[in-house]
Amino acid sequence: MKYNARSTARAWEKVSQSFFNISNSRGAPLVSVDRKVLEHDLRELLDQARISDYCPNGLQLEGRPRIRRLLTGVTASKALIDLAVELDADAVLVHHGLMWKGDPQVIAGFRKERLQAALAHNLNVFAYHLPLDIHPELGNNVQLGKMLGWPSDRAVGEKGLIRIGTLDTPQRLGDLVAKVAAVLGHRVQVEGADDPARMVGTVAWCTGGAPGYVEAAALGGADLYLTGELSEPAVHVARECNVSLLGAGHHATERCGVQALGEWIALRHGIEVIFRDLFVAV
DSSP states (O other), X not given: OOOOOOOOOSOOTTGGGOEEEEOSSTTSOOOOEEHHHHHHHHHHXXXXXXXXXXXXXXXXXXXXXXXXXXXXXXXXXXXXXHHHHHTTOSEEEEEEOSOOTTOOSSOOHHHHXXXXXXXXXXXXXXXXXXXXXXXXXXXXXXXXXHHHTOOOOEEESGGGOEEEEEEEEEEXXXXXXXXXXXXXXXXXXXXXXXXXXXXXXXXXXXXXXXXXXXXXHHHTTOSEEEESOOOHHHHHHHHHHTOEEEEOOHHHHTSHHHHHHHHHHHHHXXXXXXXXXXXXXX
C-alpha cells in the first residue's frame, strides 16, 4: 500500500498535551484486526529481519488476539501503559520498547511494574527501533526532514541512519535553529560552529541519541548536523570539523515515526489509532 505522508510541519505548542486520533468512522463500531495479521504486515513493511538492533523488534508482549484500538507513543513507559488501560486500548506501539540487549535477566523494579500493568490488562506491546528510524517513507529521519522542509538527498553512515540534503538556498544558522525550535516545540542546543550568521548549505540529521555520527556527517559534506542528544566528545569533533552541531531533544525528534506508522495502520486496517505525547524534555 502506497503511503502518502500528510504535512506535519507545524509548531508543537503544548506538546505534553498533544493528542492524535484516527478513527474508522465517528460513532461507528470499531473495526478490529487480528494481531498476527498486524504483526506480519509490520514485519514486512519495516523489513525488521534484515536489520540488526539493540532490542527485539516487533511484538514484544503478546496480548489480546484482536486489536480494535491502538495507542502509539515514543516509549513503553509505565505512564503510557497506564494510559492505554485508561483508553481501553488493545495494543501499544512504540519506538522504545520494554526490553533491550544487556538488560538484567531478573525482572524487578520498574521493569516489573511495566510488564505487570500490561499483562494485567492483556495488552499487546509492539516496538520498532532502528527499522522505524531508517524506513524510507515512515521513518523518524525521513519524517523529521519533511517536518523541517529539508531535502533528503541520500543516506550515509552505519545502516544508512544519517540523512543528508543540500538546501535550495543557503540559510543562516540562526534562522535554521529558530525553525527547528518552532517546529519541535523544544529548545535547541548549538555547539561547534555556532555563529548565528554562519551560512549553511548542506544539512544532515539523525534522530534520537546519535551524537557520535557528527564525524560521518562532516565527511559527507554537511555544514550542520542535527540529532536529539549531544555528548562531550561530539562537541569537540564538531568544533574541529567546523560543523554546526544541534541537539533538539531525543524525545522531540522521535515523535514523528510512530505517528506516521500509526496513520499507515489506520488507513490500511481501519482500526482506531491514538497518538499520545508524554513529553520528555531530554
